[in-house]
Amino acid sequence: xxxxxxxxxxxxxxxxxxxxxxxxxxxxxxxxxxxxxxxxxxxxxxxxxxxxxxxxxxxxxxxxxxxxxxxxxxxxxxxxxxxxxxxxxxxxxxxxxxxxxxxxxxxxxxxxxxxxxxxxxxxxxxxxxxxxxxxxxxxxxxxxxxxxxxxxxxxxxxxxxxxxxxx
Amino acid sequence: xxxxxxxxxxxxxxxxxxxxxxxxxxxxxxxxxxxxxxxxxxxxxxxxxxxxxxxxxxxxxxxxxxxxxxxxxxxxxxxxxxxxxxxxxxxxxxxxxxxxxxxxxxxxxxxxxxxxxxxxxxxxxxxxxxxxxxxxxxxxxxxxxxxxxxxxxxxxxxxxxxxxxxxxxxxxxxxxxxxxxxxxxxxxxxxxxxxxxxxxxxxxxxxxxxxxxxxxxxxxxxxxxxxxxxxxxxxxxxxxxxxxxxxxxxxxxxxxxxxxxxxxxxxxxxxxxxxxxxxxxxxxxxxxxxxxxxxxxxxxxxxxxxxxxxxxxxxxxxxxxxxxxxxxxxxxxxxxxxxxxxxxxxxxxxxxxxxxxxxxxxxxxxxxxxxxxxxxxxxxxxxxxxxxxxxxxxxxxxxxxxxxxxxxxxxxxxxxxxxxxxxxxxxxxxxxxxxxxxxxxxxxxxxxxxxxxxxxxxxxxxxxxxxxxxxxxxxxxxxxxxxxxxxxxxxxxxxxxxxxxxxxxxxxxxxxxxxxxxxxxxxxxxxxxxxxxxxxxxxxxxxxxxxxxxxxxxxxxxxxxxxxxxxxx
Numbered sequence: 127x128x129x130x131x132x133x134x135x136x137x138x139x140x141x142x143x144x145x146x147x148x149x150x151x152x153x154x155x156x157x158x159x160x161x162x163x164x165x166x167x168x169x170x171x172x173x174x175x176x177x178x179x180x181x182x183x184x185x186x187x188x189x190x191x192x193x194x195x196x197x198x199x200x201x202x203x204x205x206x207x208x209x210x211x212x213x214x215x216x217x218x219x220x221x222x223x224x225x226x227x228x229x230x231x232x233x234x235x236x237x238x239x240x241x242x243x244x245x246x247x248x249x250x251x252x253x254x255x256x257x258x259x260x261x262x263x264x265x266x267x268x269x270x271x272x273x274x275x276x277x278x279x280x281x282x283x284x285x286x287x288x289x290x291x292x293x
Numbered sequence: 294x295x296x297x298x299x300x301x302x303x304x305x306x307x308x309x310x311x312x313x314x315x316x317x318x319x320x321x322x323x324x325x326x327x328x329x330x331x332x333x334x335x336x337x338x339x340x341x342x343x344x345x346x347x348x349x350x351x352x353x354x355x356x357x358x359x360x361x362x363x364x365x366x367x368x369x370x371x372x373x374x375x376x377x378x379x380x381x382x383x384x385x386x387x388x389x390x391x392x393x394x395x396x397x398x399x400x401x402x403x404x405x406x407x408x409x410x411x412x413x414x415x416x417x418x419x420x421x422x423x424x425x426x427x428x429x430x431x432x433x434x435x436x437x438x439x440x441x442x443x444x445x446x447x448x449x450x451x452x453x454x455x456x457x458x459x460x461x462x463x464x465x466x467x468x469x470x471x472x473x474x475x476x477x478x479x480x481x482x483x484x485x486x487x488x489x490x491x492x493x494x495x496x497x498x499x500x501x502x503x504x505x506x507x508x509x510x511x512x513x514x515x516x517x518x519x520x521x522x523x524x525x526x527x528x529x530x531x532x533x534x535x536x537x538x539x540x541x542x543x544x545x546x547x548x549x550x551x552x553x554x555x556x557x558x559x560x561x562x563x564x565x566x567x568x569x570x571x572x573x574x575x576x577x578x579x580x581x582x583x584x585x586x587x588x589x590x591x592x593x594x595x596x597x598x599x600x601x602x603x604x605x606x607x608x609x610x611x612x613x614x615x616x617x618x619x620x621x622x623x624x625x626x627x628x629x630x631x632x633x634x635x636x637x638x639x640x641x642x643x644x645x646x647x648x649x650x651x652x653x654x655x656x657x658x659x660x661x662x663x664x665x666x667x668x669x670x671x672x673x674x675x676x677x678x679x680x681x682x683x684x685x686x687x688x689x690x691x692x693x694x695x696x697x698x699x700x701x702x703x704x705x706x707x708x709x710x711x712x713x714x715x716x717x718x719x720x721x722x723x724x725x726x727x728x729x730x731x732x733x734x735x736x737x738x739x740x741x742x743x744x745x746x747x748x749x750x751x752x753x754x755x756x757x758x759x760x761x762x763x764x765x766x767x768x769x770x771x772x773x774x775x776x777x778x779x780x781x782x783x784x785x786x787x788x789x790x791x792x793x794x795x796x797x798x799x800x801x802x803x804x805x806x807x808x809x810x811x812x813x814x815x816x817x818x819x820x821x822x823x824x825x826x827x828x829x830x831x832x833x834x835x836x837x838x839x840x841x842x843x844x845x846x847x848x849x850x851x852x853x854x855x856x857x858x859x860x861x862x
Contacts, residue, residue: 136477140426144418151419181604188601194423194443197477289476 129183130202132287136195137170158276173278200287209279212251218268234260297466302430303332309437319352323369326396328461344749348721350380355722358708359729363390363445370396371409381451382420386712390449397457422450430463442473447480448599484615492594493627499568501643502528508535509573511704518621527640531559535711538701552580554693557654560853572596573617576606582853667766667837671698677821682734687719687743689773691766693843695738717746723761741767751804754830762824763832768839776842797834806830
């Protein structure tokens with residue numbers, strides 16, 4: 127089963143290496159990992175998508191929690207979160223395909239961010255299914271290269287992955 | 294705030310070590326750590342010069358295991374640091390508090406493959422609880438404070454601090470009021486009261502309960518509580534190798550050790566139990582055998598300070614995360630209020646069954662033969678020292694015979710590399726143990742193979758008059774591997790015959806230590822007594838029967854009831 131984990135970690139050199147090393151060392155598989163600063167510049171937020179049964183994911187969370195730099199970690203349940211991914215796709219174009227690609231891009235509400243005579247770069251944001259669907263369609267025209275960010279996610283509603291303040 | 298005088302990084306280090314009440318450091322100097330050694334030169338912290346960095350880590354580890362205090366070792370960069378790796382991994386697997394200080398090339402050279410540069414923080418990522426590369430002298434004091442805090446609290450473990458030469462010589466202010474604040478590290482000490490209540494109910498409703506005590510009981514200092522709990526309801530106790538001594542092994546409720554070379558009755562009892570109270574143990578494969586078929590009828594209560602150990606290797610019905618001593622105290626007070634005449638004797642029938650197994654399947658070796666059996670040596674060592682020596686071991690057959698035949702009464706009495714199984718651990722560790730406990734009799738029980746992996750430390754022992762006794766159980770083989778080859782590889786002894794051995798008596802004498810050779814059963818007692826009487830390090834070369842095996846044995850991957858009990862040859 128697929129699990130989306132959100133971790134607040136110290137924004138320090140070496141933190142990411144430590145986390146990735148743990149996945150390697152314990153044989154856990156990462157589907158994607160995305161990291162960026164939070165509103166507090168001392169803290170980064172890491173969104174990790176892992177595949178595994180509940181026992182494996184429980185171990186992943188517990189082992190991550192043992193790292194000194196990992197401050198907080200939550201397992202975002204699939205039905206109570208919003209997840210987004212950004213992809214940039216460089217698609218081959220010619221005179222015949224251009225209007226069709228632009229039309230499809232509009233349907234998916236993407237942005238065309240670079241245009242040349244023989245290719246376009248299309249930016250798409252959405253949940254994974256949407257991105258995958260668009261990528262599949264673009265394959266027909268010839269994808270020259272593609273970059274995906276991996277999933278970032280937040281829990282819906284009031285619930286948040288935050289640091290408990292001590293009194 | 295008043296401005297303090299600026300001092301050198303090395304002064305910060307030594308003053309911080311004093312703040313942590315460090316009395317001994319084990320190490321070897323080298324190019325990148327000369328500034329720190331220059332500071333040691335004037336310090337009253339005692340530095341023991343070892344002959345190999347691996348041994349420095351093991352000595353610091355032995356010191357830590359003997360006392361519960363954090364052991365400290367120092368080495369230079371590059372090869373000095375990489376030589377620590379086995380020692381650090383040994384401490385990591387057995388949850389030993391250790392702080393390793395390593396020299397490093399100047400910060401400006403890091404990453405350039407400078408002379409004696411090794412990425413030791415990268416190398417030790419998987420074998421330390423945490424590690425630091427100090428890049429700024431202003432961070433030095435905080436990092437040392439954090440390192441000792443992390444090493445010694447929660448589930449203890451090794452922490453490495455890599456010290457570039459320019460950080461050692463850099464200057465900063467010393468802050469006498471520094472505190473630790475780690476938002477990502479908050480160990481849980483108190484067990485959840487609801488879980489503890491449930492545990493009490495399970496104990497009062499089971500019929501065949503057993504306690505498995507591991508190394509966590511030693512670390513927590515929960516041995517008295519363990520005895521009280523066992524005696525309150527007459528629950529038998531088996532320990533792991535790491536838990537050996539947490540429950541007195543001459544106690545009627547003791548089942549000795551369980552697992553691969555554990556007693557038959559411990560393994561039968563665990564396998565037949567309907568409730569296991571596992572305290573401070575991680576259910577290693579050497580303890581459980583086939584984990585999927587471990588104790589099939591038992592509900593398992595697992596007490597451990599490390600939540601990641603719960604459910605890692607075996608299914609757990611009731612987890613309690615926290616410090617063993619705290620939890621056992623709460624559990625005892627609940628049990629005392631709930632105990633009644635009718636449930637007090639609830640394990641009577643069970644104890645009878647366990648006692649029958651104990652009578653029918655005792656530990657056994659051929660005592661009648663005239664040949665010198667290794668088990669006989671250990672048994673006499675136990676009897677002559679009245680079970681009061683601190684026993685350190687190397688790794689292999691001799692380690693298992695010692696675990697079986699040297700009964701321990703106290704925690705921290707049996708010091709051995711349980712998790713990593715490091716040959717060469719025992720002798721340098723025994724040096725650290727003897728330094729920590731100068732008034733105790735310290736015996737390193739060694740194999741001829743293991744001893745040779747760190748025998749150079751005899752120089753350290755003689756130079757500092759560290760009075761350790763080494764009993765080499767010399768069978769001319771890498772015995773445990775030979776045993777597996779005999780049993781599972783059709784006696785194809787590939788590279789286990791050592792073939793050439795030094796004359797251990799002359800070896801001892803060449804270092805100005807005492808050497809004694811024993812070839813006959815009749816010489817055993819005199820040799821042990823002579824070693825005890827002699828003031829200084831002694832090697833006894835016990836030439837034992839070469840192809841003796843360790844039994845009972847549960848072959849790797851088999852269930853605990855699948856026991857080879859006696860030699861079929």
